[in-house]
Amino acid sequence: xxxxxxxxxxxxxxxxxxxxxxxxxxxxxxxxxxxxxxxxxxxxxxxxxxxxxxxxxxxxxxxxxxxxxxxxxxxxxxxxxxxxxxxxxxxxxxxx
Amino acid sequence: xxxxxxxxxxxxxxxxxxxxxxxxxxxxxxxxxxxxxxxxxxxxxxxxxxxxxxxxxxxxxxxxxxxxxxxxxxxxxxxxxxxxxxxxxxxxxxxx
Numbered sequence: 001x002x003x004x005x006x007x008x009x010x011x012x013x014x015x016x017x018x019x020x021x022x023x024x025x026x027x028x029x030x031x032x033x034x035x036x037x038x039x040x041x042x043x044x045x046x047x048x049x050x051x052x053x054x055x056x057x058x059x060x061x062x063x064x065x066x067x068x069x070x071x072x073x074x075x076x077x078x079x080x081x082x083x084x085x086x087x088x089x090x091x092x093x094x095x096x
Numbered sequence: 097x098x099x100x101x102x103x104x105x106x107x108x109x110x111x112x113x114x115x116x117x118x119x120x121x122x123x124x125x126x127x128x129x130x131x132x133x134x135x136x137x138x139x140x141x142x143x144x145x146x147x148x149x150x151x152x153x154x155x156x157x158x159x160x161x162x163x164x165x166x167x168x169x170x171x172x173x174x175x176x177x178x179x180x181x182x183x184x185x186x187x188x189x190x191x192x
Contacts, residue, residue: 046146047139050182054167068164071150086146 008035008089013052015044022052027059030067030092038088041078046086053090064095104131104185109148111140118148123155126163126188134184137174142182149186160191 009029013022022038029036040049053069060066069088076085105125109118118134125132136145149165156162165184172181 043139043143047142050142050146050167051169054169054182057166057168066166068166070153070162070164071146072153073147073150086150 008037009033010037010039013038013040013045013049015042015048017045017048017052019048019051019055022048023055023059026052026056026067026090030056030060030065030090031063034092036090038090039074039076039085040088041076041083041085049086049088053088056090060092061095065092066095067091068093104133105129106133106135109134109136109141109145111138111144113141113144113148115144115147115151118144119151119155122148122152122163122186126152126156126161126186127159130188132186134186135170135172135181136184137172137179137181145182145184149184152186156188157191161188162191163187164189 011025026036038049040046057067067090069090071086071088074085074087075082107121122132134145136142153163163186165186167182167184170181170183171178
């Protein structure tokens with residue numbers, strides 16, 4: 001039996017991130033660890049992150065898994081400036 | 097005992113929507129019905145929707161509730177054109 005790590009792996013997504021690539025990483029981490037944290041700063045990055053999460057749900061179907069997301073605000077350092085970012089805590093759940 | 101309706105209420109969010117107002121509507125529907133669907137077309141709208149969901153989590157704390165989100169792609173009619181949109185299925189869950 002594996003135990004979830006106390007802090008999930010963090011994937012930082014930008015407006016230039018490819019949603020399919022991020023989705024693959026999200027799905028892999030959910031399969032192996034059951035959770036992952038995705039961070040995004042700004043509307044373009046948030047949009048890419050959400051697209052990646054929607055795509056990742058499809059990748060998990062073959063594992064009888066789905067995912068749920070809980071978004072929250074966090075402060076992140078970006079080029080030496082503190083900016084408000086969005087953090088998505090993503091958890092694997094069994095498919096209904 | 098109330099039963100969840102078969103199809104959740106739909107809130108359509110635009111890039112001009114105020115996240116606090118959307119958050120209030122999301123929280124109210126989660127309290128009364130346990131679920132709500134949020135739709136957004138385009139990066140600005142998706143960003144406002146996610147901000148609203150992050151804010152709504154704070155509004156639910158006093159009710160001992162939290163929310164989980166499942167994003168997916170849908171086709172929506174926008175000014176007589178079919179566009180790909182994001183749909184967030186939002187469910188109320190007990191606070192851990």
